[in-house]
Amino acid sequence: MTDYERTELVNAFYALRDGTRPDLFVDLADFHSDFFNFDNTIDPTRLDLHFNLPDEPEREIFLAWHRRQMFEMEQAVQNINPRISLAFWNSSNDQSTTSPLWDQNLLGSFNANWSLNRNLGGDGPLPTPLEVTNLYGMADFFEFSNELERRPVHRGAHVWTGGAMPTPLSPRDPIFYFHHSFVDWVWYNWEEIHQNSSFQTTSMLRYDGTYSFGGQTLPLVNPNDIIDTRSLGVFYGSNQLAELNNYIVSNTYRNEEIFYYQYVIEAGSNFLVPSGTNCRMESVNEVRLLPGFEASAGSNFVATIDQVNSGLTGKSRTGEVARLKKPYDYDANINTPIVWEEDNKDDSPVIIQAYPNPFTEKITINLNKNTNCSVEVYNMMGMLIRQETFHNTDTIIINKLYGLSAGFYVIKVVDANGDILLAKRVVKL
Numbered sequence: 297m298t299d300y301e302r303t304e305l306v307n308a309f310y311a312l313r314d315g316t317r318p319d320l321f322v323d324l325a326d327f328h329s330d331f332f333n334f335d336n337t338i339d340p341t342r343l344d345l346h347f348n349l350p351d352e353p354e355r356e357i358f359l360a361w362h363r364r365q366m367f368e369m370e371q372a373v374q375n376i377n378p379r380i381s382l383a384f385w386n387s388s389n390d391q392s393t394t395s396p397l398w399d400q401n402l403l404g405s406f407n408a409n410w411s412l413n414r415n416l417g418g419d420g421p422l423p424t425p426l427e428v429t430n431l432y433g434m435a436d437f438f439e440f441s442n443e444l445e446r447r448p449v450h451r452g453a454h455v456w457t458g459g460a461m462p463t464p465l466s467p468r469d470p471i472f473y474f475h476h477s478f479v480d481w482v483w484y485n486w487e488e489i490h491q492n493s494s495f496q497t498t499s500m501l502r503y504d505g506t507y508s509f510g511g512q513t514l515p516l517v518n519p520n521d522i523i524d525t526r527s528l529g530v531f532y533g534s535n536q537l538a539e540l541n542n543y544i545v546s547n548t549y550r551n552e553e554i555f556y557y558q559y560v561i562e563a564g565s566n567f568l569v570p571s572g573t574n575c576r577m578e579s580v581n582e583v584r585l586l587p588g589f590e591a592s593a594g595s596n597f598v599a600t601i602d603q604v605n606s607g608l609t610g611k612s613r614t615g616e617v618a619r620l621k622k623p624y625d626y627d628a629n630i631n632t633p634i635v636w637e638e639d640n641k642d643d644s645p646v647i648i649q650a651y652p653n654p655f656t657e658k659i660t661i662n663l664n665k666n667t668n669c670s671v672e673v674y675n676m677m678g679m680l681i682r683q684e685t686f687h688n689t690d691t692i693i694i695n696k697l698y699g700l701s702a703g704f705y706v707i708k709v710v711d712a713n714g715d716i717l718l719a720k721r722v723v724k725l
């Protein structure tokens with residue numbers, strides 16, 4: 297996170313409890329506690345949120361319910377500042393009690409101020425990266441969800457953090473939202489591989505159309521309708537890249553949909569802004585509009601560089617909104633802060649395709665002309681694990697990838713000028 301994201305999110309958390317509005321932290325914690333887990337041998341019809349068995353009607357509601365809960369919290373902080381998002385804590389690789397996560401300027405100060413009585417590291421363990429990867433290998437949704445919930449990928453951060461976290465009132469601790477965003481990210485990754493999630497119930501506790509908070513009745517949510525995070529307008533960014541695709545702006549949850557990410561935003565492949573809708577993309581680095589992106593006539597679309605809230609140190613900052621390829625379907629009502637790429641840049645090589653994705657042992661990348669370039673492969677922790685250079689070729693083949701463990705990787709293709717031709721997330725099966 298950047299300084300800006302950190303400061304603004306912390307301020308928003310405190311603002312939610314400053315007494316000027318109903319306390320969402322307390323309400324979410326109380327609800328979570330009231331419906332935590334009931335013994336279904338006593339009453340088989342009584343719904344709850346956790347540890348459901350195969351014969352319970354709300355079987356594995358755990359993932360969908362917490363996704364919707366994360367969304368409720370994220371909407372609340374975005375009502376305070378639309379440029380912030382919840383962050384996720386990858387507890388499989390960020391395991392130090394002195395991690396920046398716990399600094400006073402991030403989540404550290406809440407411990408004393410909200411009497412959380414954390415005991416970091418006291419009753420571990422946190423998950424290993426292998427435990428996360430193993431989950432991606434499970435093909436059955438119930439098996440995956442059950443295993444995730446009961447073992448360290450979910451359970452670890454609760455017991456390791458201590459204080460409120462190992463209790464049903466865990467949503468009182470802001471780390472709960474970083475942790476459950478991570479759990480949600482793991483589900484998102486699993487779904488991208490298996491596309492196999494499904495729920496037996498068609499509504500959820502709290503999100504059943506009868507519950508009110510802050511004078512508003514919360515909508516009825518069918519868990520099957522939020523299997524794709526895009527239905528909530530939510531995208532995950534990692535490795536400093538947020539890929540926005542296959543999405544239709546609808547303004548369902550806000551009058552203007554704002555996609556704000558301090559690193560690179562890339563929108564393409566059927567990201568559509570229909571007539572009559574309002575959408576904004578904003579970064580302090582770069583917004584790239586790729587082929588397949590379309591803002592229709594009569595829509596209000598703005599892509600901008602946030603010059604004010606940069607807060608970046610030592611990171612690249614091109615300050616550019618780029619359209620990588622012409623032509624695009626733009627029309628009269630589109631606002632103008634979009635900067636077209638200079639014509640002379642059209643001489644630089646263009647990626648035609650990169651395939652297959654998912655891959656098993658090799659990836660082939662086709663360019664439109666012979667070029668010198670280098671390819672970098674990063675793992676999901678952002679570590680560079682492979683780098684190769686290619687000379688005067690229009691076909692790049694990255695071989696011998698079968699040794700990599702299953703999961704997500706990012707491939708970058710950089711040309712001789714240092715320009716990134718491709719930054720793409722790929723899945724190893």
Ligand SMILES: [Cu+2]
Pocket residue numbers: 328345346362
């Ligand atoms: Cu929970």
